[in-house]
Amino acid sequence: MSGQVLSVFSAVLRKDLRRELRSREIFISSFLFSVILLMVIFYASKTSGVQLEAMSSGALWLCILFSGTIGLNRTHQSEMVNGCYRALILAPVEGGWLYLAKVCSNALLLIVMELLLLPLLVLFYHTDIGKNSGALLAALVLGTLAFTAVGTLVVVITANTRMKDVLFPVVQLPLVVPTLIAGVNATEAALQGKTADNWLQFLVAVNVVFLAAGFLLYDFLLEE
Amino acid sequence: MTLSIRFHELSKQFGETIALWRVSEAIEPGDRISILGHNGAGKSTLLHMLATLSKPSSGELTFSLAGETCDDVKKLRDHLSFLSHEPMLYPDLTALENLRFINRLYQRNLSEDALRELLDKVGMSDFGDRLFRTCSRGMQQRLSLARALLPQPKLLFLDEPFSGLDRGGVERMKALFADDQMSWVLVTHHLRLGYELANRFWILHRGRLLHSLQKRDLTYEAYIKLCEGSSMEASA
Amino acid sequence: METSQITNNHLMFLVAAYSLVWIMISGYVFVLSRRNKKLEKQVEDFERRLAKHGVSSDS
């Protein structure tokens, strides 16, 4: 049984990654969007006289949130093209494993994008990212996983509605507020060279609850 | 292993519209059923429910595997396949990659050679490494057929499978549907093919099952008459 | 005098808060009553249709 599950899991994961590598549509759009966002955030908050370094964790998480939302929406849309999603529904597999595979591929793409954003942060915001890179990585990975765990569910929920493109961010963003708060604080601490254990634990808890909920609930979304 | 489906008083309601109203019938191994009816008669609704894509609003829908009633949808889906005018294949993957993905999704463990053989069966052996996106409509439909046949289903659901196919494609599809191991249920506007291929006919009208006929009871002329709807209106 | 003015001002806030409670709840009651009206209309429609078939609504 476990071998079969693993095979389905890796099949979906590999399919998603290969598709993205070939088209690069999500990657390019969300990366460019993030660059623009970094610039906009600077000019939008310049007048209040904020210190650049102090802004960087917030700016980074805004980029993750917005480009992540765009990316999740896009991946799901490309799943709907040609009715591919119906093929997944009709396959004799547990929805839970499909969900976990999708969370993994979405989170992986987002994390790669974040790693590319870090040098830009150094460049634009003069941030020192080397003070506690372990904690920084932990904050980014856990936060991104929590974000995609919720997003992968919500994108399917809103895909069933008439105004999916509008509704997805509207429903998704309030739900990721706790993740955002925890992520920003954990990143901030890491940038100052500290480790924010309580925030990391909090993110682990969010991950456990929502990955479990998604695992159990995804099957209910796989119906027409 | 045999797969049969019985349904009793099956209804499907979308809000105030009734798509299907108290339909009772059965599908046995060896059945090749052609569902006939006007637009909006409930053909696709019925097909979707039988293929476990949607659930009935009321009525009983019983699936039996090897003579025993089976409620496990996942287990059933292992033996069902669905072919519609939508190809259900990823545009950014090549034909072979798509098939490999389906192969692993259904846990069929077919070898590369078997997959190529399958491509050959639908006349696409030269296009295995071509991106699905760049294939023409007819080629896409052939690949879609390969996808539907890959899991070697006991029961195949076909929703307008001939759309976009040329003569050669239709001939190949006909040959593949003649397989004795597989039953199928077909919805099509291709009247001639619907008659030639099937051995049973269900005639739906406004969500009701008006007739269920064997081929031996129905001449082609009577069939055409039924399809054109003159007798449908009369008996409604 | 100054203190009483402040209290008066503050009483305004008190009145405002309690009116808000009242407005919100009556808002929901209004939504419910509108739904009720829709239902009543449907029942009337039923009675009319049934009457056409010769069924009296009393039975």
Add this chain to the structure above:
Amino acid sequence: MSMKNTIHFVVLFAVMQMALVWALYIAPPDALQGHVQRIFYFHLGSIWPGFLAFFYVLYGSIRYLISRDLIWDRKSLVSGEIGLVFCSIVLTTGPVWAKPTWGVYWAWDARLTSTLVLWLVFFAYVNLREYIDDDSKRPRISAVLGIVGALMVPFVYMSTRIFETQHPKPVVMGDAESGIRHPDMNIALYLSLFAFTLLYIYLWRQGVKQMLTEDRLKKLRAQLLRLEGH
């Protein structure tokens, strides 16, 4: 109206009047805040049924997904609607109290932020179904969103709390419970809690009954249209 309903309504009405009298008249004004503090009785009174409603959404949605019985969808939907109403009361009366007490309408403190997020989440839950065209999908999809939303509520609270412990509290922070010392204040608070809970249950029962009637009428209507050959 049935007997039970009438009794419920009478009790609700009586308790509501008592709560009003105690809150506005009998309870003494707060030493620091004066009469404005009286807002609190109803403010706190409505957050409790608000929470109750949201937990019911979680419970009802799970029950729906297990049983696929439409009644559970209706029950949780009405709960969500009423919860949204109570949440709106909390969100609007809060600033009205905060202005004279803190000097500002809004502060990003834990309670305010989390109530706002809660409101957004359940606004989405209640309104999402308007945008789903397929009747057979609607309850299932909303149930999943209801569960996800309700599961997020504790995290919203936790995250805003941890956030506060790490940062200095704003100077204008006033804690709700700290001001209540007089026994009449307690009575006023409990009365309004009781009154609002009764109100929640009353509205909920009416709402559910209405929804179920609507469903039955819809079904009958479809059959009638069929008989008439439309």
